[in-house]
Amino acid sequence: MKPDLHLDDHDQHLLDGGEGPAMQLAMKLVTQAARIMDAERLIDVSFAHIDACFYSGRAHLDFVNYLLAHDAKLSVPSWTNTGLVSLADPSLREDGTIAHEARELMQAYERLGCKPVWTCAPYQLPGRPNLGDHIVGSESNAVTFYNSVIGARTNKYGDFLDVAAALTGRVPDAGLHRDQARRAQLVFSLENIPEFFRREDLFFHLLGHFAGARSGSRIPVFTGLPQSTSEDNLKAISAAIAASGGVALFHAAGITPEAPDLETACQGIDPEDIIPVMPADLIAARKSLSRAPDGVVNMVALGTPHFSYTEFEALTPLLEGRHVAANCKLLITTSRYVRDLIAAKGWQELLEKSGAEIVVDTCSYFSPTLRGMTGRVMTNSAKWAYYAPGMLPVEVTFGSLRECAETAIAGENWRDRALADAKIGAAS
Amino acid sequence: MSKNWFQGEILHAGDANGPLLVLDEPLSFWGGFDPLTGTILDQHHPQAGETVGDKILALRETRGSAGTPAAIAEAIRRGCGPLAFLLVKPDVNIVTGVSVAAHLYDKKVPVIAILGNEFHQLQFVQTAKISPDGLVTCR
Numbered sequence: 239m240k241p242d243l244h245l246d247d248h249d250q251h252l253l254d255g256g257e258g259p260a261m262q263l264a265m266k267l268v269t270q271a272a273r274i275m276d277a278e279r280l281i282d283v284s285f286a287h288i289d290a291c292f293y294s295g296r297a298h299l300d301f302v303n304y305l306l307a308h309d310a311k312l313s314v315p316s317w318t319n320t321g322l323v324s325l326a327d328p329s330l331r332e333d334g335t336i337a338h339e340a341r342e343l344m345q346a347y348e349r350l351g352c353k354p355v356w357t358c359a360p361y362q363l364p365g366r367p368n369l370g371d372h373i374v375g376s377e378s379n380a381v382t383f384y385n386s387v388i389g390a391r392t393n394k395y396g397d398f399l400d401v402a403a404a405l406t407g408r409v410p411d412a413g414l415h416r417d418q419a420r421r422a423q424l425v426f427s428l429e430n431i432p433e434f435f436r437r438e439d440l441f442f443h444l445l446g447h448f449a450g451a452r453s454g455s456r457i458p459v460f461t462g463l464p465q466s467t468s469e470d471n472l473k474a475i476s477a478a479i480a481a482s483g484g485v486a487l488f489h490a491a492g493i494t495p496e497a498p499d500l501e502t503a504c505q506g507i508d509p510e511d512i513i514p515v516m517p518a519d520l521i522a523a524r525k526s527l528s529r530a531p532d533g534v535v536n537m538v539a540l541g542t543p544h545f546s547y548t549e550f551e552a553l554t555p556l557l558e559g560r561h562v563a564a565n566c567k568l569l570i571t572t573s574r575y576v577r578d579l580i581a582a583k584g585w586q587e588l589l590e591k592s593g594a595e596i597v598v599d600t601c602s603y604f605s606p607t608l609r610g611m612t613g614r615v616m617t618n619s620a621k622w623a624y625y626a627p628g629m630l631p632v633e634v635t636f637g638s639l640r641e642c643a644e645t646a647i648a649g650e651n652w653r654d655r656a657l658a659d660a661k662i663g664a665a666s
Numbered sequence: 667m668s669k670n671w672f673q674g675e676i677l678h679a680g681d682a683n684g685p686l687l688v689l690d691e692p693l694s695f696w697g698g699f700d701p702l703t704g705t706i707l708d709q710h711h712p713q714a715g716e717t718v719g720d721k722i723l724a725l726r727e728t729r730g731s732a733g734t735p736a737a738i739a740e741a742i743r744r745g746c747g748p749l750a751f752l753l754v755k756p757d758v759n760i761v762t763g764v765s766v767a768a769h770l771y772d773k774k775v776p777v778i779a780i781l782g783n784e785f786h787q788l789q790f791v792q793t794a795k796i797s798p799d800g801l802v803t804c805r
Contacts, residue, residue: 270762399758
């Protein structure tokens with residue numbers, strides 16, 4: 239028996255068309271979702287991250303134009319995800335109807351009142367939500383990061399519903415908005431992984447990729463992540479675990495805010511499963527992400543999700559005074575906000591002098607292909623390595639940040655001996 | 667099969683009548699599906715290469731992706747989307763895409779939730795008819 243959905247007076251007012259047909263459509267989409275999710279009521283949200291600005295067809299544009307034509311008004315601060323094109327550099331993708339409409343779509347969301355941050359890592363910008371806030375997330379890595387690392391609460395809201403929720407300021411009281419749905423059900427323990435490797439940037443991508451595939455629809459908790467685990471590391475897990483497994487929330491005992499310890503993360507209930515992660519699991523994960531044989535590399539793609547200030551801080555000294563090989567390109571995707579920070583530091587100039595290209599507003603693994611993206615591509619992102627082979631005409635190889643930097647300079651795979659399979663497999 | 671009709675749960679009302687395409691695996695409508703042609707793109711999917719246009723599409727569930735509603739609405743707009751969806755697991759993304767298409771383009775594509783054993787029976791029939799009251803009749 240489905241529960242009844244109780245609407246408050248304002249919800250009903252919107253649904254009855256009291257604020258016009260666009261707000262009525264928005265409330266209809268929200269209440270329809272609430273019924274499918276068995277919610278009994280709607281709750282307020284304080285923030286939205288909008289994915290519907292990422293063009294995939296004319297319907298995207300028709301929807302927002304309808305909203306604009308019928309006086310739709312956002313109820314909460316709403317920030318934009320990446321767009322298909324870069325507004326800052328329109329020549330980045332082949333120009334045509336798609337690029338033109340993609341740009342029109344992005345501009346339409348600005349007119350609707352969204353803050354044009356154009357980033358899949360909005361959590362790197364100041365003014366992010368707080369622990370316990372109910373918000374609207376849409377892009378998968380951001381949903382997982384908000385839920386897991388910040389402890390804000392969101393389900394993964396698909397295109398149109400994300401906008402509808404931002405317009406009405408309401409979401410169904412269901413799923414990850416509720417305490418009991420946030421309980422860890424599955425433990426991944428890391429004591430079999432050598433301690434040195436648990437501090438490597440590469441490790442967090444491999445762990446996320448492995449755990450996503452093993453979690454199914456369950457919420458995992460990690461035990462044994464080091465205290466040095468950074469937000470960049472947690473971003474890597476968020477992106478990888480949401481790509482390989484659709485996991486929208488994970489916990490890390492002693493690290494993430496809802497998991498001061500294992501028992502709290504599990505809400506005092508015994509987990510269904512405990513999986514000891516073995517070195518062989520991570521070695522296999524690396525192999526599955528790194529399909530291309532070693533050899534000449536045509537491009538190195540960094541910044542999925544968008545490269546952070548601290549990642550630029552780590553990368554810049556690796557490239558300073560050196561130059562990317564003539565046969566290779568180094569592409570770094572980031573937000574305008576972070577680019578402005580690193581420009582002020584002088585790092586952008588240093589990196590560009592080394593031959594790196596810094597791209598804002600968009601991401602590099604989507605079709606149509608970015609200019610110059612062909613042949614064999616190396617990335618430090620498990621998410622990029624997971625999606626790109628199906629979307630782009632490229633071969634993918636995967637490595638650590640340092641391996642990516644050295645590879646860009648050499649123009650062919652450079653492998654860090656300290657991260658060799660035998661080193662990971664050795665007893666800690 | 668034991669009976670040739672069953673009563674589904676209406677997630678989005680409408681009527682449809684046509685050949686059935688029953689998916690053996692869940693599908694991601696973003697990345698795994700081309701909304702310009704209605705073709706299943708995911709090379710790992712057993713029915714890769716099949717088109718969903720002018721068919722009643724039965725699937726247990728989707729692989730969730732934020733891009734799903736827009737892909738569905740775009741396929742419907744272009745006339746290469748399914749005539750109707752039959753789902754075992756009710757899906758917010760599909761209903762959102764279908765609702766937006768109905769609102770913007772006045773094209774009504776029913777979405778009906780059915781039971782797992784009913785889904786299983788669909789493998790043995792060729793065509794189906796969906797009535798506005800959610801009745802699914804198989805032939």
